[in-house]
Amino acid sequence: MTTVGILYPGGFARDDYPRMEILLDAVRLVVHRTEVADDAYGAEALVRTGEPGRLAAGAADLQRAGVECVVWASAAGSFLYGWEGAHEQTGALARAVGVSASSTSFGFVHAVRELDAGRVAVASTYSEQVTGLFAGFLRAAGVEVAATSAAGLGSAAEAAAWDLDRVKELAAAADRPEADAVLLPDTALHTAGHEAELEELLGKPVLTGNQVTVREGLRLAGRRSWSPRLGRLFARREAPPAPVAVWGEGRARAHSGRGRGGGAHGSDVRE
Secondary structure (H helix, E strand, O other): OEEEEEEEEOOOOOOHHHHHHHHOOOEEEEEEEEOOOOOEOOHHHHHHHOOHHHHHOOHHHHHHOOOOEEEEOOOHHHHOOHHHHHHHHHHHHHHHHOOEEEEHHHHHHHHHHHOOOOEEEEEEOOOHHHHHHHHHHHHHOOOEEEEEEEOOOOEHHHHHOOOHHHHHHHHHHHOOOOOOEEEEOOOOOOOOOOHHHHHHHHOOOEEEHHHHHHHHHHHHOOOOOOOHHHOHHHOOOOOOOOEEEEEEOOEEEEEEOOOOOOOOOOOOOOO
């Protein structure tokens, strides 16, 4: 059983995580709700959600739960700190909890690389200003952004109230023929288990905030889990352990087994 700690701001789409836990094999997601004084989507309010004190407040609970790693489940609450600042944020979180740490923003970068998507389109619930800053974060990571679309919602509560049809409209509005994947960065959107349906609609990979958050935790834990309903990011099965030759009674016997070692490598390194 792989245990991933999730720090989630507020409670707007926190129920996506137990849904994903059901869809994944031998994965336990421990969700700690961080306090959010204001769920508005202004840049200043979003930055405040990712303040070090707010994130560190959940450290003790996650330690007691025995998590192997922790992911800050906020896109805007991480990418608005900039490329360097987001690394400092996850480094501080790793020191507070005592395990490897990352964030949704880095989860998008690693997911895009895993899918080998050269160009992406961004379907954002945020304002044009905040959406542009996410695009800049992606470009800092070497990801080409073909197009962005900003819905300009006012709060996380508004995003959480959207049904699947509205999410589909958002994704379709941002999509471009030259984009290899479409990114929906808001973790307040309910998307768990709908990724494959979104991909069928657009004919290409779709990455959502809560989906990439969980995949980032599994990446830190050195684990891959397969679930077709979570889209192409979870479409590859974990490779079986390589056979190990065991000598006995004058001949070799092939045994399969997972060796010890591996695992996460500390807080997200600079890339």
